Amino acid sequence: MTARNRRWLTIVGLLAPAVLLLVIFLVVPSFYLLRLSFKEIGAFFEILDVTTLSNYRRAFSDDFYLNMLWGSVRLTVMITVLSLLLGYPAAYHMVHAKSSVYRTILYAVVISPLLISVIVRSYGWVVLLAQNGLVNGVLVGANIIDNPIRFLGSFTSVVIATFHVLLPFMILPIASSIQDLDPSLERAALSMGANPAQVFWRVTLPLTMPGVMAGTVLVISLTLGIYITPLLVGGPLQPLLATGIYYVTLREVNFPLGAALSFVLLAFTLLVIGLTGRLVRNFSRSTV
Amino acid sequence: MERTEDQQEVDVQLEDVFIHYGETQVVHGINLDIYKGEFLSLLGPSGCGKTTTLNAIAGFLDPSGGTISLRGKVVNNVPPHRRSLGMVFQSYALFPHMNVFDNVAFGLLIRRRKSSEIREKVMEALDLVQLKGFEGRRIQQLSGGQQQRVAIARALAFNPFVLLMDEPLSNLDARLRRQMRVELRRIQRQVGITTVFVTHDQEEALTMSDRMVVMNSGHIEQVGTPVDLYRKPRTPFVAQFLGHPNFLYGDVSEAHAGRVAIKSGSHLITAETDETFDAGQRVALVLRAESTRLQREAPSNDRNFIPGVIEYLVYLGTNTEYEVALDGGPKIRVVEQIPNGIPSFQVEEEVFATWSSEDSIVLTAPSGGFLEEIE
Numbered sequence: 001m002t003a004r005n006r007r008w009l010t011i012v013g014l015l016a017p018a019v020l021l022l023v024i025f026l027v028v029p030s031f032y033l034l035r036l037s038f039k040e041i042g043a044f045f046e047i048l049d050v051t052t053l054s055n056y057r058r059a060f061s062d063d064f065y066l067n068m069l070w071g072s073v074r075l076t077v078m079i080t081v082l083s084l085l086l087g088y089p090a091a092y093h094m095v096h097a098k099s100s101v102y103r104t105i106l107y108a109v110v111i112s113p114l115l116i117s118v119i120v121r122s123y124g125w126v127v128l129l130a131q132n133g134l135v136n137g138v139l140v141g142a143n144i145i146d147n148p149i150r151f152l153g154s155f156t157s158v159v160i161a162t163f164h165v166l167l168p169f170m171i172l173p174i175a176s177s178i179q180d181l182d183p184s185l186e187r188a189a190l191s192m193g194a195n196p197a198q199v200f201w202r203v204t205l206p207l208t209m210p211g212v213m214a215g216t217v218l219v220i221s222l223t224l225g226i227y228i229t230p231l232l233v234g235g236p237l238q239p240l241l242a243t244g245i246y247y248v249t250l251r252e253v254n255f256p257l258g259a260a261l262s263f264v265l266l267a268f269t270l271l272v273i274g275l276t277g278r279l280v281r282n283f284s285r286s287t288v
Numbered sequence: 289m290e291r292t293e294d295q296q297e298v299d300v301q302l303e304d305v306f307i308h309y310g311e312t313q314v315v316h317g318i319n320l321d322i323y324k325g326e327f328l329s330l331l332g333p334s335g336c337g338k339t340t341t342l343n344a345i346a347g348f349l350d351p352s353g354g355t356i357s358l359r360g361k362v363v364n365n366v367p368p369h370r371r372s373l374g375m376v377f378q379s380y381a382l383f384p385h386m387n388v389f390d391n392v393a394f395g396l397l398i399r400r401r402k403s404s405e406i407r408e409k410v411m412e413a414l415d416l417v418q419l420k421g422f423e424g425r426r427i428q429q430l431s432g433g434q435q436q437r438v439a440i441a442r443a444l445a446f447n448p449f450v451l452l453m454d455e456p457l458s459n460l461d462a463r464l465r466r467q468m469r470v471e472l473r474r475i476q477r478q479v480g481i482t483t484v485f486v487t488h489d490q491e492e493a494l495t496m497s498d499r500m501v502v503m504n505s506g507h508i509e510q511v512g513t514p515v516d517l518y519r520k521p522r523t524p525f526v527a528q529f530l531g532h533p534n535f536l537y538g539d540v541s542e543a544h545a546g547r548v549a550i551k552s553g554s555h556l557i558t559a560e561t562d563e564t565f566d567a568g569q570r571v572a573l574v575l576r577a578e579s580t581r582l583q584r585e586a587p588s589n590d591r592n593f594i595p596g597v598i599e600y601l602v603y604l605g606t607n608t609e610y611e612v613a614l615d616g617g618p619k620i621r622v623v624e625q626i627p628n629g630i631p632s633f634q635v636e637e638e639v640f641a642t643w644s645s646e647d648s649i650v651l652t653a654p655s656g657g658f659l660e661e662i663e
Contacts, residue, residue: 098310184381187348190368191375192395192446199369202394206385 037259045253052249055260069268071155071239075162075230076272082214083165083219091211094171094179096201110168110175119164119246122232126152126163129233156250158234165229166222170215177211178204213280217273222267241265274279291305297324299359299450299482300345304584306353307340315341316506317354320400322450322484327476329493331651333531338486341503342452344482358449371644372608374443374481376453380435381425388414388424388438395446400467413441416475433464439532440472445532451476451483457492469496490530494518502526520562527574534580534620536652549651553616557592572654577621579647582610582632593642596620598635605629612641 036053040048046139059065094110107135128134129151140213151157189199205212227242234240236247241261242274249258300322307315315337322328330338342438343349345356354360382391390397392413396406399517417437427435436456443451454540456472457465473496476483487493493500494514502509502517502525510517510526521527524535532588538552543565550557550573553560559573587593596614608631612624622634633639 002609053559104556182379182381184377184379185383187368188375188377188381188383188442191373191393191452192442193348193369193372193398194394195367195369198398204381207383 007008008142015280023240032260033259034285036256037263041254041256043053047256052194055257056264058257059260059264065241065244067239068244070260072224072265073243073248074222075155075159075240078159079166079223082159083167083170087215088174088212088283089168091171091175092177092178110171114168118228119232121165122161122229125157125164125229125233129157129160141288153233153235155234155238158238158240159182159231161229162223162226162231165226166219167224173213173214173218174208176207177214181207203242209280213277216276216280220272221269224265241268289301294322298322298357299324300484301357301360302341302345302354303343303357304354305341305351305356307337307349308352309340310354313352314506315344315351318500318508320508321510322482324482325480326498327473327485327496328481329487329497329500330503331490331493331500332509333485333529335489335505336503337506338488338503339454340609342454344372345450345624346375346440346452349365351420351434352660372446372448374440374446374448375661376436376443376451376456376602378455378458380439380456380459382435382442382444383439384427385421386427386573388419388430389424391438392423392442392445394442395448399446409445410441413445414476415507416444417441426470427627432460433468433532436468437459440475444481453483453485455486455488457487458489465492470632472496495528502529521574521649524574524653527649527651532577532623534575534577534618536575536618536620538571538573540567540569543567547645549652555594555616557594557648558590559648560646563650565650565652572653574649574651575620575643576647577609580620580622580641580643582612582624582641584637584639586640587616587642591642591644592642592648595638595640598633598637598639600635601631601633603631609631614638614641 025171036047038051040050040052040054042048057070090110094103096108097106126133130136131148131150131152134152135150136145139145140148151160185203185207186199189203190196194202226243227240227246230238230240230243231246234243236243236251242265245258245261245265246260248254293545299323302318302320306529307316308311310456318337318341330341332338340349343350347363347366352362354547355364357363358371358373383394386394389410391408393406396409401409402486410423410639411420414423417440418442419434419437420428422434422438430438436459439456457468460468469492485493485496497514499511499513500517501511504525510522512520517526518530521530527533527535536552536557538550538557541551541556542549545564547558547560548565549570549572550575551558557573565571583600586595594614594616596612599611599613600617601611602609606626606629608626610621610624610626610633613619613620620641
């Protein structure tokens with residue numbers, strides 16, 4: 001056996017298990033799902049042996065589904081912008097905290113939600129936001145409002161809970177890229193007369209863009225796909241594509257339509273991530 | 289360069305500066321005047337507070353006591369970006385997302401200068417560091433030495449008051465470092481900018497500085513010209529930090545004006561000194577390896593001598609280093625220049641270590657742990 005062959009064998013040997021797993025559990029089911037999305041169901045929910053575009057036509061013409069797509073877009077934009085605006089300063093503060101004990105506590109606070117199941121966290125919000133929950137209790141008790149607000153089931157509660165669930169995914173990549181930044185770069189800019197705001201826009205932000213980019217892509221794709229949190233705090237009829245897929249598939253038992261909506265969501269996610277990547281690259285180039 | 293305080297304009301002044309990191313005090317009351325146009329080094333081992341002092345001048349650290357003034361104006365409450373100081377960092381701190389031109393132009397862009405003026409100033413600065421034609425290069429395409437030059441050009445392009453440098457040469461290899469010392473001094477002279485240079489390398493400080501400040505655990509040991517500090521160290525620490533001194537300890541047996549006799553073991557040593565000592569005082573005699581000679585016979589003139597045995601030698605071609613165990617215990621190092629390349633003595637040979645009374649320095653022996661440290 002030649003050295004070249006041996007090297008190939010090593011590469012194949014190392015890659016094969018992972019590739020095999022992906023093919024069996026991702027690629028094959030995806031093809032199956034794609035084929036399913038061109039079918040229709042009959043009167044008894046049985047899948048008919050036809051090939052049709054009707055599911056896709058319905059997804060893009062029925063206001064019910066268009067509304068879901070629009071809702072997903074709104075939620076994604078809100079969550080991404082919120083977590084960027086609140087996550088970047090938090091990450092910056094975390095990295096630059098002087099006391100190492102304090103810094104460790106901050107990291108623990110950010111990471112700890114990730115160690116708890118998303119269902120438990122979402123139920124936590126249900127408890128907090130209920131008519132007789134803590135938030136309403138405090139607001140009424142402090143005489144800020146007269147009657148409890150109906151948070152649960154509203155889009156607002158979905159935004160609050162989703163934001164909380166996904167914030168760590170924005171903070172951690174940004175914190176890691178701020179951590180990697182040589183602190184003398186900021187000092188150099190200061191010494192040349194840049195005020196702290198100029199230092200941030202011209203040096204810190206452009207050089208931590210990889211972290212911002214990673215966090216943004218993570219949060220966008222997770223927001224577009226999240227359904228358990230909106231389902232628990234907002235109910236099954238939230239105008240969101242992901243909860244919509246859950247509803248269509250498990251309540252209406254319309255598998256082909258669910259499959260079609262899944263592909264609409266997948267295509268949309270890829271499109272948004274592609275556009276975000278281009279936007280971020282243009283931004284870091286324009287600040288040069 | 290001789291300087292008298294009243295005719296020199298002071299660019300940077302530190303008065304009773306104390307600096308704390310949290311609870312720990314790292315700089316203990318520093319007083320220092322830095323004159324216009326001079327090249328001043330802050331020299332000391334790591335942890336002596338030299339970089340901390342530089343950062344306080346730059347405004348990155350707030351002193352917990354005392355005042356820092358730039359051109360007569362107290363700047364304790366002036367943030368770093370309003371101090372107009374050029375700074376060169378150990379890591380160079382060049383902006384990796386900008387090319388050479390934009391790096392050098394940064395300080396001018398921030399000051400909203402006209403683009404024609406920016407172009408002119410950047411080119412001037414790049415010319416100064418001999419990097420004309422590199423303006424379009426990315427930082428990653430430059431060698432370490434070229435990055436160093438860009439960092440210097442960038443720190444000078446916006447005409448700062450003072451240039452601060454934090455161990456700028458320590459990331460270069462030995463040959464390039466030697467080259468850059470000369471180069472840096474040429475640039476500094478050409479621009480005439482007051483420069484504060486932090487280093488732990490005594491050779492660097494000796495070769496480059498107009499004046500140097502030797503620092504040790506948060507305070508200043510001595511300030512002076514390189515020749516002053518080498519010839520007349522005032523503390524054992526300074527003596528030990530510059531050159532390769534031998535220390536002999538003894539008690540003053542007779543003190544005259546400008547001259548003392550010291551009893552060290554059974555030997556009587558005479559030394560010239562500007563300081564006054566009292567009879568019976570414990571002193572340290574600093575003997576440079578370079579100014580001590582070895583000979584086979586006791587000298588007939590009034591040179592000091594102590595007999596001893598050569599323990600080992602290190603042959604270095606142009607010179608030889610001997611370690612001599614002196615009669616009575618102490619070991620000293622002696623360097624012999626050998627133009628012909630042949631060492632004059634062998635291991636285990638009995639010799640006399642001799643030196644003239646002008647070639648030694650008498651210091652008050654420190655109390656406490658320093659004696660052990662010197663071993």
